[in-house]
Amino acid sequence: MKLVLVEGLPKYDGVNEANALASALELMTRAYIKRTRKSLRIKPHTAQDKQDFLYWLEKDTEFLHVSAHGVIKNGRTFLSITGGGQVASDDIEKLDIKAKCVFLNACQASRNDMASAFFKACRRRRQMYFISTRAKVPFDEAFLVALLFYKKAFVEKGSSLWRALKYTESLKDIKSEYWFWPKKE
DSSP: OOOEEESOOOOOBBBOEEEEEEEHHHHHHHHHHHHOOOOOEEEEEEEESSSHHHHHHTSSOOOEEEEOOOEEEEEEEEEOOSSOOEEEEHHHSSOOOOOSEEEEEEOOOSHHHHHHHHHHTTOOOSSOOOEEEOOOHHHHHHHHHHHHHHHIIISSOOOOOHHHHHHHOOOOOSSOOOOEEOOOO
């Protein structure tokens, strides 16, 4: 399995979300991978600008994690990239995204226009999942929800995408609400 982590945010308290997730998952998977034949390849990347950000969204991967600032302007959703620029849902839908699961960790990004854009960009896949939050999310909460999701998806015995989705959806102590959108054919 392959997980690409694309970072569009500045460091918070010296922490880069993509690198922090990669480090934590690598630590968690060491013992697990020794017991099984499964392997998890993790590739974190910090986007330098809008073009670099869009380029990395199209990487060949099963799981795509995107960290960015989500903002709503005139009824449309935008992802603000710290390195420069804003990415609109129109920009996303023109891409050729290969992931079967997109986890967009950006405030207020789980809106119909952004979810639809990712589904259109994943046009080659008959089945695809989009996970995002619909409210403002504190950094520590966003990081922990993503880490718990990936732990269930990759690390634990009997791990699977479906178990990870159901587990994360059931978290009761999470202040923000995450939305889970399955692609419908």
